[in-house]
Amino acid sequence: xxxxxxxxxxxxxxxxxxxxxxxxxxxxxxxxxxxxxxxxxxxxxxxxxxxxxxxxxxxxxxxxxxxxxxxxxxxxxxxxxxxxxxxxxxxxxxxxxxxxxxxxxxxxxxxxxxxxxxxxxxxxxxxxxxxxxxxxxxxxxxxxxxxxxxxxxxxxxxxxxxxxxxxxxxxxxxxxxxxxxxxxxxxxxxxxxxxxxxxxxxxxxxxxxxxxxxxxxxxxxxxxxxxxxxxxxxxxxxxxxxxxxxxxxxxx
Amino acid sequence: xxxxxxxxxxxxxxxxxxxxxxxxxxxxxxxxxxxxxxxxxxxxxxxxxxxxxxxxxxxxxxxxxxxxxxxxxxxxxxxxxxxxxxxxxxxxxxxxxxxxxxxxxxxxxxxxxxxxxxxxxxxxxxxxxxxxxxxxxxxxxxxxxxxxxxxxxxxxxxxxxxxxxxxxxxxxxxxxxxxxxxxxxxxxxxxxxxxxxxxxxxxxxxxxxxxxxxxxxxxxxxxxxxxxxxxxxxxxxxxxxxxxx
Numbered sequence: 001x002x003x004x005x006x007x008x009x010x011x012x013x014x015x016x017x018x019x020x021x022x023x024x025x026x027x028x029x030x031x032x033x034x035x036x037x038x039x040x041x042x043x044x045x046x047x048x049x050x051x052x053x054x055x056x057x058x059x060x061x062x063x064x065x066x067x068x069x070x071x072x073x074x075x076x077x078x079x080x081x082x083x084x085x086x087x088x089x090x091x092x093x094x095x096x097x098x099x100x101x102x103x104x105x106x107x108x109x110x111x112x113x114x115x116x117x118x119x120x121x122x123x124x125x126x127x128x129x130x131x132x133x134x135x136x137x138x139x140x141x142x143x144x145x146x147x148x149x150x151x152x153x154x155x156x157x158x159x160x161x162x163x164x165x166x167x168x169x170x171x172x173x174x175x176x177x178x179x180x181x182x183x184x185x186x187x188x189x190x191x192x193x194x195x196x197x198x199x200x201x202x203x204x205x206x207x208x209x210x211x212x213x214x215x216x217x218x219x220x221x222x223x224x225x226x227x228x229x230x231x232x233x234x235x236x237x238x239x240x241x242x243x244x245x246x247x248x249x250x251x252x
Numbered sequence: 253x254x255x256x257x258x259x260x261x262x263x264x265x266x267x268x269x270x271x272x273x274x275x276x277x278x279x280x281x282x283x284x285x286x287x288x289x290x291x292x293x294x295x296x297x298x299x300x301x302x303x304x305x306x307x308x309x310x311x312x313x314x315x316x317x318x319x320x321x322x323x324x325x326x327x328x329x330x331x332x333x334x335x336x337x338x339x340x341x342x343x344x345x346x347x348x349x350x351x352x353x354x355x356x357x358x359x360x361x362x363x364x365x366x367x368x369x370x371x372x373x374x375x376x377x378x379x380x381x382x383x384x385x386x387x388x389x390x391x392x393x394x395x396x397x398x399x400x401x402x403x404x405x406x407x408x409x410x411x412x413x414x415x416x417x418x419x420x421x422x423x424x425x426x427x428x429x430x431x432x433x434x435x436x437x438x439x440x441x442x443x444x445x446x447x448x449x450x451x452x453x454x455x456x457x458x459x460x461x462x463x464x465x466x467x468x469x470x471x472x473x474x475x476x477x478x479x480x481x482x483x484x485x486x487x488x489x490x491x492x493x494x495x496x497x
Contacts, residue, residue: 006339013340034362092260095480098487102434102479104441104453107472110460115282182350190352197354197446212358220358227355235350 036217044222054207054223061204062230064120065192068127072184075128076135077177081165083136084143097140100133101187106194113199123195123203130191131184138180142173175245182238189231284466292470302455309451312368313440316375320436321429324380328387328425329413338388345388349381354442361447371443371451378439379432386428390421426490433486437479 018038024030025037036044048054083090108129112122146169154168170177196205204227211220268286275285284292296302331338331345357374364370398420402412444453452471459467 006336009336010340010344014344035359088259089263092263095484099434099476099480099483102437102483103472103476104438104445107445107456107460107468110463111282111465111468114463115278186350186352190354193352194354194442197357208355208358212361224355224358228351231351231355232347235347239346239350 033215033217036221040218041221041225044218045225048219048222048226054204057202057204057207058226060120060202061192061196064123064203065127065188068124068131068188068192069181069185071124071128072131072135072188073181076132076180076184077139079132080136080139080180081143084140090140097133097137104194105129106191106198109195109198118199118201123192123200126195127188127191131188134183134187135180138176138183139173142176142180143169145176146172172249175242175249178238178242178245182235182242185234185238186231193227281463281465284469288466289469289473292466293473296467296470296474305450305452305455309440309444309453312371312444312451313375313437316372316440317379317433317436319372319376320379320383320432323376324383324428324432325387325425327380327384328428329391329418331384332388332391332421333413333417335392338392342388345381345385349385353378353439357442357446360443366447366449371440371448374443375436375440379436382435383425383428383432386431387421387425390424390428391417393424394420423490423494426486426493430483430486430490434479434483437482441475 021030021035022037022039025032025035025040083093106126109122109126112125116122116125150168150172151164154164159168192203193205196203197209200206204223207223208220208227211217211223271283271286275283280288331341353374356377360370360374360377364373394417398416399412402416407416440451441453444451445457448454452475456468456471459471
């Protein structure tokens with residue numbers, strides 16, 4: 001009963017925020033050049049999707065982001081596992097890992113363009129550079145929290161190093177790995193969208209930047225809405241998965 | 253301890269070797285050599301123009317951090333103390349936190365224009381949510397026995413918060429502040445990169461436009477050291493709070 005009350009109040013709060021924003025825009029308190037009403041954003045997005053004119057851009061961004069995410073996850077897990085196995089290397093690395101996200105990695109994007117040319121590769125590398133460290137950090141965290149008894153069981157079963165990592169430690173560390181995946185997704189999106197804002201041949205970020213420069217608020221807000229919806233859906237799904245894993249393996 | 257220091261040196265040496273090899277492999281157009289970068293960084297530190305930029309970034313970062321901490325801790329405390337409000341707000345906060353803020357940058361620019369407030373706002377929207385979330389969870393996770401003790405001692409609500417709940421939740425709040433400060437710096441720098449006429453971020457953009465690779469690397473190196481320093485400082489504070497709290 002209580003849960004449903006919370007849900008209802010939450011829906012009211014969120015809906016209220018949107019209605020308030022809509023009213024502010026409709027009554028001209030927020031200038032049309034600054035923001036268009038949320039309902040118009042939805043209409044603009046619908047128009048863009050129905051006309052199909054942005055399909056190539058959307059596909060471009062999605063494919064690049066997925067590639068960057070897969071790269072971040074695979075490389076991040078392997079590096080994390082390697083660092084975990086080599087504590088002496090890991091210790092001096094630790095401060096680098098924690099400070100990594102405070103520097104805007106995409107200052108290197110222009111250099112990536114010089115190295116790879118304007119196009120997919122530079123963007124994908126950018127996204128992966130952003131996402132990989134979140135995966136490394138969470139892989140380390142996850143492997144740290146593997147209960148010793150699980151490792152002992154692996155020893156009793158005389159598993160090799162690779163088998164132990166994949167069959168025993170990977171599932172035991174799963175909740176933290178999913179957290180890593182969630183963050184890697186978020187950071188890869190940041191890297192790629194930032195790259196598209198700066199310089200790219202196509203992509204959702206490029207459309208948004210173009211809309212911004214041309215005062216084409218319908219395109220800008222329509223594409224922004226699309227990006228936000230995509231990110232929230234993916235993030236929501238991953239959060240749900242994360243919660244399930246945490247429940248299954250306990251919160252330790 | 254000595255072996256840790258030795259390992260760090262070894263890692264630094266390995267890092268510089270890899271950097272040098274990368275430089276040799278792809279050329280000075282893409283990666284400047286470690287020696288040239290360090291020389292340039294040292295020169296920058298003596299350049300008054302660099303300090304003008306550094307002060308601009310530092311000022312915006314400090315203000316944004318302050319607003320983020322005060323607002324985040326305030327919001328977190330308010331939501332953490334009210335079970336129902338917290339339950340309502342929790343998923344909303346987490347969703348907003350998970351949005352890549354960079355997507356919101358055009359909106360911030362449209363609202364604030366190319367100004368200092370845009371920079372600060374962008375820093376704040378990065379930092380305030382993690383701090384609020386950590387604080388809220390910290391207050392909620394305070395052992396119930398503490399609250400009951402406060403109740404038994406008939407402490408006023410204000411005294412309960414300041415003498416019981418806040419100290420008990422402080423370590424976790426500090427973790428939130430550490431995360432929040434790091435992303436606030438990122439947000440401030442992003443704002444400067446995309447649209448600003450002053451600050452380290454805009455110095456980086458100028459370096460990019462003139463394609464002075466050595467400047468890009470030197471500035472990034474200095475930024476990284478600054479971020480690492482701040483991070484280490486807050487980390488130490490956090491540890492101190494944990495031991496003494």
